[in-house]
Amino acid sequence: MNNKIVFGSYIPTNSVLHRLDPRMKLMMCIGFVVLVFFVNNLITGAWLALSLLLAIKLSKVSVKLYWQGLKPLFWIILITVVFQIFFSSGGTVYWRWGIMSVTHDGLINSLIILYRFVVIIVASTVLTVTTQTIQIADGLSWMMKPLALIKVPVNQITLMLSIALRFVPTIMDETGKIMKAQRARGMNFNQGNIITRVHHLVPILIPLFVNSFKRAEELATAMEARGYDPNAPRTHYRQLIWHQVDNWAAVWSSLVVVILFILRIFF
Amino acid sequence: MADPAITIDGLHYHYPNTKKEALIDANLTINQGEFVAVIGKTGSGKSTLVSLIDGLLQPTAGRLNVTGVEITPTTKQAQLSSIHHHVGFVFQFPEQQLFAETVADDIAFGPRNLGWSEEKITASVDEALQLVNLPQEFKTHSPFALSGGQMRRVAIAGVLATKPAILILDEPTAGLDNQATNDLLKLVDQVNQQGTTVIMVTHQMEQVAEHAGRVLVMDHGKIIANTTPKKLFNNGEQLAAFSLSLPIPVAVAHSLKHDGIHLQDNEPLTMAALADQLAMAMRGKTDE
Numbered sequence: 001m002n003n004k005i006v007f008g009s010y011i012p013t014n015s016v017l018h019r020l021d022p023r024m025k026l027m028m029c030i031g032f033v034v035l036v037f038f039v040n041n042l043i044t045g046a047w048l049a050l051s052l053l054l055a056i057k058l059s060k061v062s063v064k065l066y067w068q069g070l071k072p073l074f075w076i077i078l079i080t081v082v083f084q085i086f087f088s089s090g091g092t093v094y095w096r097w098g099i100m101s102v103t104h105d106g107l108i109n110s111l112i113i114l115y116r117f118v119v120i121i122v123a124s125t126v127l128t129v130t131t132q133t134i135q136i137a138d139g140l141s142w143m144m145k146p147l148a149l150i151k152v153p154v155n156q157i158t159l160m161l162s163i164a165l166r167f168v169p170t171i172m173d174e175t176g177k178i179m180k181a182q183r184a185r186g187m188n189f190n191q192g193n194i195i196t197r198v199h200h201l202v203p204i205l206i207p208l209f210v211n212s213f214k215r216a217e218e219l220a221t222a223m224e225a226r227g228y229d230p231n232a233p234r235t236h237y238r239q240l241i242w243h244q245v246d247n248w249a250a251v252w253s254s255l256v257v258v259i260l261f262i263l264r265i266f267f
Numbered sequence: 268m269a270d271p272a273i274t275i276d277g278l279h280y281h282y283p284n285t286k287k288e289a290l291i292d293a294n295l296t297i298n299q300g301e302f303v304a305v306i307g308k309t310g311s312g313k314s315t316l317v318s319l320i321d322g323l324l325q326p327t328a329g330r331l332n333v334t335g336v337e338i339t340p341t342t343k344q345a346q347l348s349s350i351h352h353h354v355g356f357v358f359q360f361p362e363q364q365l366f367a368e369t370v371a372d373d374i375a376f377g378p379r380n381l382g383w384s385e386e387k388i389t390a391s392v393d394e395a396l397q398l399v400n401l402p403q404e405f406k407t408h409s410p411f412a413l414s415g416g417q418m419r420r421v422a423i424a425g426v427l428a429t430k431p432a433i434l435i436l437d438e439p440t441a442g443l444d445n446q447a448t449n450d451l452l453k454l455v456d457q458v459n460q461q462g463t464t465v466i467m468v469t470h471q472m473e474q475v476a477e478h479a480g481r482v483l484v485m486d487h488g489k490i491i492a493n494t495t496p497k498k499l500f501n502n503g504e505q506l507a508a509f510s511l512s513l514p515i516p517v518a519v520a521h522s523l524k525h526d527g528i529h530l531q532d533n534e535p536l537t538m539a540a541l542a543d544q545l546a547m548a549m550r551g552k553t554d555e
Contacts (some may be wrong), residue, residue: 186351187380206366242306
């Protein structure tokens with residue numbers, strides 16, 4: 001728990017991207033993820049990677065930090081890519097052993113998957129690094145507004161979301177404390193086989209759950225005591241304001257899309 | 268009595284990813300059987316110091332020796348963990364670490380981790396329950412069905428069950444009512460009298476005055492005073508400079524002195540001592 005830099009935590013650098021409206025950033029991020037699936041060759045892939053690099057540059061956050069964001073997911077990416085290499089077929093066969101084979105198409109597919117993984121993770125890290133979680137929640141709730149027409153409890157969902165986000169650091173902190181307390185009682189995390197190690201989770205998870213339930217109950221009581229009514233119309237303390245710079249971001253995003261499709265047509 | 272339980276030599280600690288040192292050049296000897304209070308503002312390095320003594324953190328420079336176990340920045344993890352055989356650590360709100368299905372199982376967690384035999388564990392669980400003044404039939408209860416004060420006592424029993432030579436307590440009375448606070452401090456005194464070295468982090472000056480034989484004042488990662496409670500409270504100005512307050516009996520004695528009434532002992536550490544001093548001062552007058 002010593003390492004406080006968590007994957008995708010907000011880093012205040014006051015860049016242009018930080019000042020953008022969270023709604024714009026959310027739409028850009030979602031749009032980008034969709035665009036990644038329209039990449040069909042090296043040129044289009046390079047174009048999207050280039051626009052992502054520009055976003056990284058604009059965020060004024062060091063590339064090293066993005067790399068640290070990727071590292072915890074390294075194993076998942078690696079396993080997926082290796083599966084893709086050995087278990088997909090098609091094209092020239094280079095090597096075969098039982099059901100496993102390395103083929104031309106398999107290699108290409110695994111490269112595409114690697115590219116998608118990295119680009120999507122980095123793009124969402126750009127969002128979370130430049131936008132406070134509370135702003136993301138605000139942006140999401142704005143985007144969900146139309147769902148209220150079909151009787152989706154948007155306000156409650158938003159509240160749940162922001163409460164959940166709010167308590168992530170609290171729970172991280174508490175995990176550290178509980179681990180320390182159990183270590184002081186002679187527990188050794190780095191010892192034993194996989195089964196003993198799973199057993200080691202019990203003295204950490206149970207107090208964590210118990211305390212979380214307790215905290216949730218206290219929070220609910222506190223909210224009720226202050227007159228919270230889930231069905232009352234809500235106003236927002238933080239207002240989202242659309243600025244000129246957001247319009248420019250919209251223009252730029254449309255340009256990225258148009259150029260991607262032009263490149264698709266010509267190459 | 269005079270055997271050093273803990274010796275600390277030029278100890279430094281630096282949390283990763285931070286610029287400031289949490290502990291700067293600490294030098295300290297604590298003898299077996301002492302009762303040491305550690306005071307200071309939040310973030311002054313109290314918790315860092317006691318965590319280092321329990322081997323929960325590894326020093327970044329310097330060395331310390333805890334009951335014969337030598338720790339330096341290059342000490343192996345296994346050796347650090349071996350300190351837990353000798354040191355018990357009662358954290359703030361220790362009831363938050365309870366997890367087992369029964370009180371007995373929870374108390375037995377520490378001894379079990381240390382690899383004791385089952386008979387020895389059962390005996391130590393019984394003994395620990397008795398020590399914290401809980402009835403034996405609680406053993407089969409769920410710790411989560413108990414009251415807050417009882418949960419804390421179970422948690423403390425869980426630490427005492429390993430029979431530590433050194434007991435560290437981090438604000439053990441936070442959130443307890445008066446009665447429970449007094450009971451708990453009495454228990455700590457009792458454990459101390461049986462020869463256990465006690466190190467207690469606290470914000471209550473009255474607790475320092477009444478229980479500790481020695482007091483460490485910490486500020487910005489440095490031990491800025493290492494003295495007896497009497498000497499510390501004698502110097503009111505210095506105390507104010509550390510932004511600490513006087514315990515009530517001493518404060519009363521000092522303001523009496525300010526108003527021209529001199530007590531024989533200017534730093535009575537307990538209410539009873541203050542009452543004695545007052546009685547003496549008054550008798551003096553009526554006798555004249």
